[in-house]
Amino acid sequence: MVEIDLEAENKAIAQEYKELLRISYQTLSDEDKKLIRKAFDVAVDAHKEQRRKSGEAYIFHPIAVAKIVAAEIGLGATSIAAALMHDVVEDTDITVEDIERMFNPKIAKIVEGLTKIAKVKTDQDISLQAENFRKMLLTLNEDVRVILIKIADRLHNMQTMESMVDYKQAKIASETLYIYAPLAHRLGLYNIKTQLEDLGLKYTEPDIYNEIVSKIKETKQEQDAYIKSISDVLTRSLDDEGIEFIIKGRPKSIYSIRRKMRAQKVTFDEVYDKFALRIIYKATQHDEKFLAWKIYSIVTDHYRPSPSRLRDWISSPKSTGYEALHTTVMGPKGRWVEIQIRSERMDEIAEKGYAAHYKYKNSDDTEEHTLEIWLNQLKEALENQTSNAVDFVEDFKLNLYSKEIYIFTPKGDIKSLPKGATSLDFAFSIHSEIGVHTRGTRVNGKLVPLNHILNSGDQVEVITSPNQKPTAQWLDYVTTSRAKNKIKNVLNEDIKKIGEDGKEILARKLRHLKINLSENVINELVVYFKLQTSLDLFYRVGIGTIDNQQLKDFAAQKNNTLVNFFKKTIKRSPNPQPEIIQRNEISKKYDMLVFGKEQEKLDYKLASCCNPIPGDDVFGFITINEGIKVHRKDCPNAISLQSNYAYRIIQAKWIDSSQEDFKAIIEITGMDTLGLTNELTKVISNEMHVNIQNISLSGEAGIFKGRITVIVPNNTVLKKLIDNIKKVDGVDKVNRVYQN
Numbered sequence: 245m246v247e248i249d250l251e252a253e254n255k256a257i258a259q260e261y262k263e264l265l266r267i268s269y270q271t272l273s274d275e276d277k278k279l280i281r282k283a284f285d286v287a288v289d290a291h292k293e294q295r296r297k298s299g300e301a302y303i304f305h306p307i308a309v310a311k312i313v314a315a316e317i318g319l320g321a322t323s324i325a326a327a328l329m330h331d332v333v334e335d336t337d338i339t340v341e342d343i344e345r346m347f348n349p350k351i352a353k354i355v356e357g358l359t360k361i362a363k364v365k366t367d368q369d370i371s372l373q374a375e376n377f378r379k380m381l382l383t384l385n386e387d388v389r390v391i392l393i394k395i396a397d398r399l400h401n402m403q404t405m406e407s408m409v410d411y412k413q414a415k416i417a418s419e420t421l422y423i424y425a426p427l428a429h430r431l432g433l434y435n436i437k438t439q440l441e442d443l444g445l446k447y448t449e450p451d452i453y454n455e456i457v458s459k460i461k462e463t464k465q466e467q468d469a470y471i472k473s474i475s476d477v478l479t480r481s482l483d484d485e486g487i488e489f490i491i492k493g494r495p496k497s498i499y500s501i502r503r504k505m506r507a508q509k510v511t512f513d514e515v516y517d518k519f520a521l522r523i524i525y526k527a528t529q530h531d532e533k534f535l536a537w538k539i540y541s542i543v544t545d546h547y548r549p550s551p552s553r554l555r556d557w558i559s560s561p562k563s564t565g566y567e568a569l570h571t572t573v574m575g576p577k578g579r580w581v582e583i584q585i586r587s588e589r590m591d592e593i594a595e596k597g598y599a600a601h602y603k604y605k606n607s608d609d610t611e612e613h614t615l616e617i618w619l620n621q622l623k624e625a626l627e628n629q630t631s632n633a634v635d636f637v638e639d640f641k642l643n644l645y646s647k648e649i650y651i652f653t654p655k656g657d658i659k660s661l662p663k664g665a666t667s668l669d670f671a672f673s674i675h676s677e678i679g680v681h682t683r684g685t686r687v688n689g690k691l692v693p694l695n696h697i698l699n700s701g702d703q704v705e706v707i708t709s710p711n712q713k714p715t716a717q718w719l720d721y722v723t724t725s726r727a728k729n730k731i732k733n734v735l736n737e738d739i740k741k742i743g744e745d746g747k748e749i750l751a752r753k754l755r756h757l758k759i760n761l762s763e764n765v766i767n768e769l770v771v772y773f774k775l776q777t778s779l780d781l782f783y784r785v786g787i788g789t790i791d792n793q794q795l796k797d798f799a800a801q802k803n804n805t806l807v808n809f810f811k812k813t814i815k816r817s818p819n820p821q822p823e824i825i826q827r828n829e830i831s832k833k834y835d836m837l838v839f840g841k842e843q844e845k846l847d848y849k850l851a852s853c854c855n856p857i858p859g860d861d862v863f864g865f866i867t868i869n870e871g872i873k874v875h876r877k878d879c880p881n882a883i884s885l886q887s888n889y890a891y892r893i894i895q896a897k898w899i900d901s902s903q904e905d906f907k908a909i910i911e912i913t914g915m916d917t918l919g920l921t922n923e924l925t926k927v928i929s930n931e932m933h934v935n936i937q938n939i940s941l942s943g944e945a946g947i948f949k950g951r952i953t954v955i956v957p958n959n960t961v962l963k964k965l966i967d968n969i970k971k972v973d974g975v976d977k978v979n980r981v982y983q984n
Contacts, residue, residue, distance in 0.1 A: 859959025
């Protein structure tokens with residue numbers, strides 16, 4: 245057992261506390277410092293017996309969370325005190341009432357919100373997990389500081405996960421990428437979002453993460469020199485204009501490089517804008533916009549901009565409050581470089597989000613801040629309790645990360661919507677009642693269908709009618725969760741009304757058939773008609789899709805005692821087990837997957853969404869109806885499955901790969917040359933002895949694209965095959981792809 249030097253540990257704790265006060269973004273008064281000291285003393289005493297998995301004193305964790313809250317999120321004394329005590333109620337005998345008595349109701353409320361979130365169990369049913377995400381999001385509505393402290397807590401946990409077992413790391417990292425990083429993004433905490441994404445990648449795809457990190461290190465010296473050459477040119481011109489500024493060069497985040505590699509199917513070396521320059525200038529709020537465009541003009545005097553890559557978030561800030569001018573220019577050696585132009589105020593808002601916005605907010609500012617508008621919309625969505633929790637979290641997540649488009653109202657006001665939003669989404673974004681009564685929409689003066697997809701800059705007019713009501717088809721016309729939830733609510737109200745009538749009709753019809761409508765009979769009818777709920781049953785009777793003859797058939801079956809007897813017999817007999825093929829491992833070797841810590845050989849199916857083959861990093865997922873499905877760890881569905889269904893994930897690995905055959909799909913692009921198909925089939929079939937199941941090549945204007953489905957024994961053979969195809973004259977890119 246390691247002996248702990250308590251004196252050294254206490255010194256380190258005191259040092260951390262001093263550092264916390266020193267790095268605070270907001271100026272702390274003497275009263276603030278007293279409050280923080282009191283919270284620190286309570287936390288130290290409450291956690292004195294606790295240690296983290298790494299062995300260090302537990303108190304280091306709340307101090308670290310408070311430091312993130314103070315320095316990176318920029319919150320004040322109340323939040324710092326709450327962060328120091330965020331685990332006190334959950335882990336010790338201290339209650340929320342004790343905190344309220346010792347401090348104040350505000351701190352007690354924040355700690356209570358954090359305690360509710362902490363009670364989320366990690367191994368549980370998906371609907372409960374999703375319901376807990378929904379409850380966590382509800383705390384946004386009570387006090388946004390609860391969620392900000394929770395994000396800080398999650399960041400520190402991600403920074404200190406080394407001592408955890410692999411499957412827990414993957415589960416927590418998946419959950420982080422699934423909900424916490426998008427939340428940080430939506431709350432304008434870009435710095436924290438980047439850290440959460442990079443750490444999430446580190447534990448979900450460690451090999452890819454390490455490969456990108458080592459490549460960044462290899463090229464760092466060359467990139468630093470390249471950034472310096474551009475900085476020197478721009479510095480001279482900006483100095484000549486008397487502009488006060490600093491230039492920062494920064495590499496793109498590891499996660500964003502990985503995302504580009506995957507989306508564009510390119511290697512690390514082929515990602516063209518791996519770094520960006522940020523010009524941060526001093527300005528009064530009056531001169532900010534003028535200076536931003538002046539700096540843009542100076543940059544484009546030296547370097548040619550890409551016309552399609554100019555982003556003006558100064559004239560139209562993002563709904564997160566983010567303001568900046570982004571342009572991508574052609575730098576020396578024919579390389580694209582992204583340049584971000586921000587004032588000091590814009591930079592603070594980009595880094596601190598919520599806290600910096602309120603620091604700069606004018607007291608006479610009557611315009612509601614976009615973050616507050618978003619929180620109000622969120623409140624509306626959260627209050628819709630009829631929404632399925634899993635669907636809600638999926639919809640919510642989509643709305644967190646979606647790119648924005650800017651739409652004009654007929655009066656010239658501007659509204660931001662997620663990219664892909666329709667004209668009906670726009671109607672609901674103005675007001676739910678307008679959405680519900682939408683009869684038609686005009687875009688740029690022209691009548692368009694309700695599912696017309698909008699583009700930035702469109703001007704939209706909504707035509708309403710008091711008699712108009714949503715139909716089930718409308719759910720296919722909208723993409724935003726706000727619109728979907730409202731439509732579902734209205735439809736559900738109609739269904740309930742029809743259901744109430746249907747119940748009375750059903751009772752009357754069954755009486756004629758000598759059956760009383762009881763709870764048991766309702767359950768039997770729901771099963772008989774293969775429905776989900778009693779409301780589905782009553783609704784179908786109400787609209788007439790369940791008719792008299794069908795009810796007579798049900799009554800006849802119910803009264804048939806012989807049928808009843810057989811039903812009971814079948815129920816008593818165990819479910820037939822799927823036939824498990826006995827594999828003769830002496831005469832023939834098979835590719836074999838083993839599952840769990842015991843390395844059991846279980847029956848499984850390969851997931852069609854990612855087509856794993858031997859040698860791939862994989863995991864098992866226990867489905868409801870189809871047994872174990874095996875997915876690649878980089879499967880498009882992996883993050884969602886590991887976050888939402890952690891209790892159904894089992895570790896899996898290949899232990900032998902020799903005889904059995906597996907399907908893999910290769911995508912090839914290049915320059916069309918004579919005899920290309922012949923050359924490809926020669927490399928695949930003759931040289932590699934790999935069977936081609938399907939080949940599809942198409943050429944246009946000298947470029948060819950193709951997909952080849954091959955049958956391979958394992959990952960090693962596939963990688964060698966891809967390397968050999970790359971050597972064929974004219975071939976530009978070769979990638980293994982997921983099945984469509």
